[in-house]
Amino acid sequence: MTAKIVVVGSFNADLVSYMERMPRPGETVHGERFATGAGGKGSNQAVAAARLGADVTFIGRVGNDVFAELAYEIWDAEGINRQFVKRDRDVATGVAPILVDSSGENMIVVVLGANLRLRQSDIDAARAVIAEADMLLIQREVNLDIVPYALGTAKELGVATILNPAPADGASRESIKLADFLTPNEIELQTLNGGEFADVDSAARSLLTRADQTAVVTLGAQGARIVTPAETQLIPTFAVDAVDTTGAGDTFNAALAVGLSEGMALPKAIRFANAAAALCVTKPGAADSAPRREDVDALYLGAK
Numbered sequence: 001m002t003a004k005i006v007v008v009g010s011f012n013a014d015l016v017s018y019m020e021r022m023p024r025p026g027e028t029v030h031g032e033r034f035a036t037g038a039g040g041k042g043s044n045q046a047v048a049a050a051r052l053g054a055d056v057t058f059i060g061r062v063g064n065d066v067f068a069e070l071a072y073e074i075w076d077a078e079g080i081n082r083q084f085v086k087r088d089r090d091v092a093t094g095v096a097p098i099l100v101d102s103s104g105e106n107m108i109v110v111v112l113g114a115n116l117r118l119r120q121s122d123i124d125a126a127r128a129v130i131a132e133a134d135m136l137l138i139q140r141e142v143n144l145d146i147v148p149y150a151l152g153t154a155k156e157l158g159v160a161t162i163l164n165p166a167p168a169d170g171a172s173r174e175s176i177k178l179a180d181f182l183t184p185n186e187i188e189l190q191t192l193n194g195g196e197f198a199d200v201d202s203a204a205r206s207l208l209t210r211a212d213q214t215a216v217v218t219l220g221a222q223g224a225r226i227v228t229p230a231e232t233q234l235i236p237t238f239a240v241d242a243v244d245t246t247g248a249g250d251t252f253n254a255a256l257a258v259g260l261s262e263g264m265a266l267p268k269a270i271r272f273a274n275a276a277a278a279l280c281v282t283k284p285g286a287a288d289s290a291p292r293r294e295d296v297d298a299l300y301l302g303a304k
């Protein structure tokens with residue numbers, strides 16, 4: 001079956017500098033390479049889901065500049081429905097200066113621009129498509145009023161939701177109550193818990209307010225941990241040589257959405273998502289490094 005996914009979220013033009021090591025505050029270091037690419041957590045998730053075979057609709061905003069063309073180019077190449085993307089004439093498309101070191105680790109600044117112009121009316125316009133979807137996937141790189149509104153709309157329409165609480169801050173908790181699946185990484189889990197936490201399981205469990213909510217905490221090279229009010233389980237990932245971790249979380253979320261929408265049980269959907277994220281980190285770039293379905297299936301099915 002073809003998964004129908006609606007992604008509400010950001011598009012950013014990623015301005016990526018690759019270097020041996022990150023600069024310290026006040027220090028200048030030499031970069032080895034620079035690249036401009038399609039990014040933004042929302043758009044990366046949409047592209048990754050489309051490459052995994054899903055029928056994807058993206059809801060977002062771009063600005064009045066050449067970076068918007070970068071967005072249209074990749075969405076059209078991947079067959080993503082962009083009928084509900086508006087172009088703001090008086091604001092810039094989101095941009096993200098990114099530093100990537102030789103271990104593949106990254107640091108990102110997002111300047112969200114047009115992403116902050118997303119309105120409730122944009123969600124309302126897509127209501128019929130949301131009603132037909134298997135899953136609505138959303139992050140937090142948009143106007144934050146929209147996050148609970150989009151999650152609430154999906155809930156009202158009986159559509160399952162994944163909230164990727166990235167970037168996280170204290171205000172995320174309102175939206176967290178509405179989501180079916182929460183997918184923080186460890187840093188986001190820490191932020192959502194107001195700082196340090198004793199262990200992943202209790203920190204993730206403290207976010208859950210309903211018996212039917214599930215946290216899937218992404219743990220990088222270790223894999224991902226399922227935390228429900230009743231149980232926990234680590235799903236290990238695949239060992240790969242990381243070149244650039246940018247977009248790995250986005251690919252994970254997209255694959256999780258696709259797997260669950262195709263009817264996979266949660267542990268299986270997470271193994272599928274781990275395989276997709278593992279392949280993503282072996283290539284540079286964000287959306288550009290999202291893997292194709294046949295490659296994910298080869299890694300994931302081959303490992304059984």
Ligand code: RIB
Pocket residue numbers: 010012013014038039040041044095096108110141246247248249250286287
């Ligand atoms: O998750 C990676 C993404 O975060 C990048 O593409 C960047 O645009 C920021 O949104």
